[in-house]
Amino acid sequence: MEKIETGLRKIKSLFGKRALYSIEDLLVYAYDATKMKGAPYMVVYPENEEEVRELVKIASQYEIPLIPRGAGSGFAGGVVPSAQGGIILSSEGMRKIKDIDERNMIAILEPGVITGDFHKTVESMNLFYPPDPASLEFSTMGGNVSTNAGGLRAVKYGVTRDYVLSLKVVLANGSVIRTRAKTIKDVTGYDITGLFVGAEGTLGFVSEITVKLLPKPERKGTLLAFFYTPVDAINAGIEVIRNGILPVTMEFMDSTVIDLVRSSSPLPVPSRTSAALLLEDDGFEESVLRSLRIMKEVCLKNGAIEVEGTVEKERADEMWKIRRAISPALARIAPFRFNQDVVVLRTKIPELLKRAEAIASLKNLKIANFGHMGDGNIHVNFLYRDKEEEKRAKEAVRELLAEVVRLEGSITGEHGVGMAKLQFVKEFMPGEVIELMRGIKKVFDPKNIFNPGKLIPYD
Amino acid sequence: MTKSELFEYLKDYAIYTAFICAKCGQCRVLCPIYESTGKEFSTARAKVSLVEVALFTHYIPGERFYEIMSQCTTCMGCREKCTNDVRMDLIIALGRWMWNESRGSTFFPLLFEILKSSKRLGFILKILRPFQDLVLNGNSPRFKKLLKRSYIPRIEKKFIREEFDEIVVKAEKERGRVIFFPGCFLDFFFPEIGISLIKLLTSFGISVVLPKNWACCGIPAIGFGELMSAYRMVSVNAEIFEKIGGDLIITACGSCGATFKDHAPLLFGWKDKKIERTGKRVKDIIEFIYSDDEFKKIREMNSNPVKVFYHPSCHLKRGMGVHKEVVEVLKYLKNIKLTEMEDKCCGFGGSFNIRWYDFSTEIGERRIEAIKNDPPDYLLTGSPGCMVQFRDIISKEKIKTEVTHPVVFLWREIEKEVR
Numbered sequence: 001m002e003k004i005e006t007g008l009r010k011i012k013s014l015f016g017k018r019a020l021y022s023i024e025d026l027l028v029y030a031y032d033a034t035k036m037k038g039a040p041y042m043v044v045y046p047e048n049e050e051e052v053r054e055l056v057k058i059a060s061q062y063e064i065p066l067i068p069r070g071a072g073s074g075f076a077g078g079v080v081p082s083a084q085g086g087i088i089l090s091s092e093g094m095r096k097i098k099d100i101d102e103r104n105m106i107a108i109l110e111p112g113v114i115t116g117d118f119h120k121t122v123e124s125m126n127l128f129y130p131p132d133p134a135s136l137e138f139s140t141m142g143g144n145v146s147t148n149a150g151g152l153r154a155v156k157y158g159v160t161r162d163y164v165l166s167l168k169v170v171l172a173n174g175s176v177i178r179t180r181a182k183t184i185k186d187v188t189g190y191d192i193t194g195l196f197v198g199a200e201g202t203l204g205f206v207s208e209i210t211v212k213l214l215p216k217p218e219r220k221g222t223l224l225a226f227f228y229t230p231v232d233a234i235n236a237g238i239e240v241i242r243n244g245i246l247p248v249t250m251e252f253m254d255s256t257v258i259d260l261v262r263s264s265s266p267l268p269v270p271s272r273t274s275a276a277l278l279l280e281d282d283g284f285e286e287s288v289l290r291s292l293r294i295m296k297e298v299c300l301k302n303g304a305i306e307v308e309g310t311v312e313k314e315r316a317d318e319m320w321k322i323r324r325a326i327s328p329a330l331a332r333i334a335p336f337r338f339n340q341d342v343v344v345l346r347t348k349i350p351e352l353l354k355r356a357e358a359i360a361s362l363k364n365l366k367i368a369n370f371g372h373m374g375d376g377n378i379h380v381n382f383l384y385r386d387k388e389e390e391k392r393a394k395e396a397v398r399e400l401l402a403e404v405v406r407l408e409g410s411i412t413g414e415h416g417v418g419m420a421k422l423q424f425v426k427e428f429m430p431g432e433v434i435e436l437m438r439g440i441k442k443v444f445d446p447k448n449i450f451n452p453g454k455l456i457p458y459d
Numbered sequence: 460m461t462k463s464e465l466f467e468y469l470k471d472y473a474i475y476t477a478f479i480c481a482k483c484g485q486c487r488v489l490c491p492i493y494e495s496t497g498k499e500f501s502t503a504r505a506k507v508s509l510v511e512v513a514l515f516t517h518y519i520p521g522e523r524f525y526e527i528m529s530q531c532t533t534c535m536g537c538r539e540k541c542t543n544d545v546r547m548d549l550i551i552a553l554g555r556w557m558w559n560e561s562r563g564s565t566f567f568p569l570l571f572e573i574l575k576s577s578k579r580l581g582f583i584l585k586i587l588r589p590f591q592d593l594v595l596n597g598n599s600p601r602f603k604k605l606l607k608r609s610y611i612p613r614i615e616k617k618f619i620r621e622e623f624d625e626i627v628v629k630a631e632k633e634r635g636r637v638i639f640f641p642g643c644f645l646d647f648f649f650p651e652i653g654i655s656l657i658k659l660l661t662s663f664g665i666s667v668v669l670p671k672n673w674a675c676c677g678i679p680a681i682g683f684g685e686l687m688s689a690y691r692m693v694s695v696n697a698e699i700f701e702k703i704g705g706d707l708i709i710t711a712c713g714s715c716g717a718t719f720k721d722h723a724p725l726l727f728g729w730k731d732k733k734i735e736r737t738g739k740r741v742k743d744i745i746e747f748i749y750s751d752d753e754f755k756k757i758r759e760m761n762s763n764p765v766k767v768f769y770h771p772s773c774h775l776k777r778g779m780g781v782h783k784e785v786v787e788v789l790k791y792l793k794n795i796k797l798t799e800m801e802d803k804c805c806g807f808g809g810s811f812n813i814r815w816y817d818f819s820t821e822i823g824e825r826r827i828e829a830i831k832n833d834p835p836d837y838l839l840t841g842s843p844g845c846m847v848q849f850r851d852i853i854s855k856e857k858i859k860t861e862v863t864h865p866v867v868f869l870w871r872e873i874e875k876e877v878r
Contacts, residue, residue, distance in 0.1 A: 025500055028499055031508060033484060034482075035482070092499065
């Protein structure tokens, strides 16, 4: 304990006013978007890589854990201090967009840059950075990299990993590495960059990010379709892709969800519908119009009751309203829910939905399913109102994850492991793979300084 | 209602909030404080979680607690962004109240006692008026902080009520009748707004009833976390308006309107149905003009070619839900070149501006960027609070733009036509 106190004193004098340790400040950095809590020892705001290095050296010498933190908007407790405690290493002091290279189509950023701000900046230059997690208005690029954030556009454009070219990382021994050249191609050796994307800050502190950019698509087309059954909807989605269109977005809603948001729908909701798809494609206007036509035909051929496509922004916004209304609407029927972000292959979604509903009815719980059908990432929500239902919902989550593993899917497609899913990793991930992860962690961070108690199960 | 009754009610509300607030972080997106600091402690979820801790643990609010709580302009941007409809503004008011209680402050409750009667306040201000120049132009160190300001609203010579002979200002061909609640800012510092409003309404056949006496709407007390004082003010007004009865109540101050329509019913409406009923009768002046087709005649009138920027006041837009109405009504004028400014708080925030003047100015200066290069003729806004802020910054930056209320501008443009 004395050792830690000496270290903390040194860090305090290193950061001066940019180290906070009043009880109020610690409480404010004790949470993320889960309901988990744990107060850190201190919060520091380094403003450049050099300061991070100094910090890491002291932390390493005195064995004080460091918890890299962006916006604290994660759904897995990744930035909540674990039982080991530690210092919050906030990226809120590193918010500069260092360079946007229009001709090479790359951008160099500090980790604290807010994703939405970055979107706006590049789009004003007619460039495009596709990953768009729901939290983009406030989450940071560092956080997006560390959780390999997905988003609504993942079907066509992929996730954060697909855009990270190179990283600069401060390692636990205080050295700084560049993981890769900033070029599109580079096959010298292992994919070290890939290791840090989605590492949840357990391997080092990402101090600089180089991402690739795309040309900004000219137009967007949006289509909303209602189906008799979820199977019809999912078949239609798969057929759309088979007919030559890889949509930007392919969102699915089940009957519970549709009932809830009926009033926000811009087109009449057919009474016998029990599934809806929201599709979006982008590109040049001619091509968008053509793909809207094809998508509509395919949907109708696969049993759609009601379809409408548009390239008008206002109408598209109205269609998106139905998707955005889901979360608040769910909160109205039951105040709490366990929101799972499971992933399976597209063709297995109907089976996943069937099993999820069976679990819910066995446990006598309300369930709502929606999400990114295009990438097989379905948000299964078990709703609950009180302690008693919460217990049953927890059991339901466990059973659902077991089913997902049986369907050869993954227990988390977007949110990550953090602390929230640690026990499930232990349960459902092959022991050999966990052992490998522990080995990797040991290579980069032998003293377990970076974000201990997250991602990798021990004991 | 006793203090403990109100506290218990708010505590229950905070328990409910603790459940529905997912701590997702969305609340920071429109937050002017977070825009400045970029740090977690400035977010609304931070404030909510500190109040939770103060309510449900043995933690006693300290100096830093107050610092964090006081850094809020009450713009309600957090509320607008929240998908779960968490009322952070109420939780923050509760936090400020808890801090006051823990220190047992007496100054503000006393001050707010005066604000309970407009007659009394008017009387006191009349006495103070001759001295204001002495104080504000002098070099007293006590007012040094105040003197950093380039613009301070002065107590006017003639209050609204003194401009008109009767307490009911009758329209020539009376079509309808409304009650006008001026509020402190309008009556004592910006009577021009009230006078323009009354002249405009009466010339379109709407008679205006001016209550003989009223209380401050209560928003300063809510801002300073003196919720019992606020309750007393709100009750006085509810009582007065029930007695006058019937008609619509018109406000021209977004902050007063938001208090009547939104804050007061939620804070105190459960105890006193009068407060709820009063809230339902309140309309902003521009909202009223928009709803009355007679005013569409303005479209046929001649007006000067003017360049106008409109700043949506947070209390008017988010508190009263009045925005599109203002834009539409301003467009009644044929030759107006109207630009809507970004939907972001000017940084005033009443108690926030007093406690954190430099911080507040910094936010305001960011908003002024939009007009700096090519200053318009007018910068209009529906809350006198925003007017004070913009007038201060504009005179500091020596920008030649007149900051005023839409109704003043409107009347000025059509006055000749109506007569």
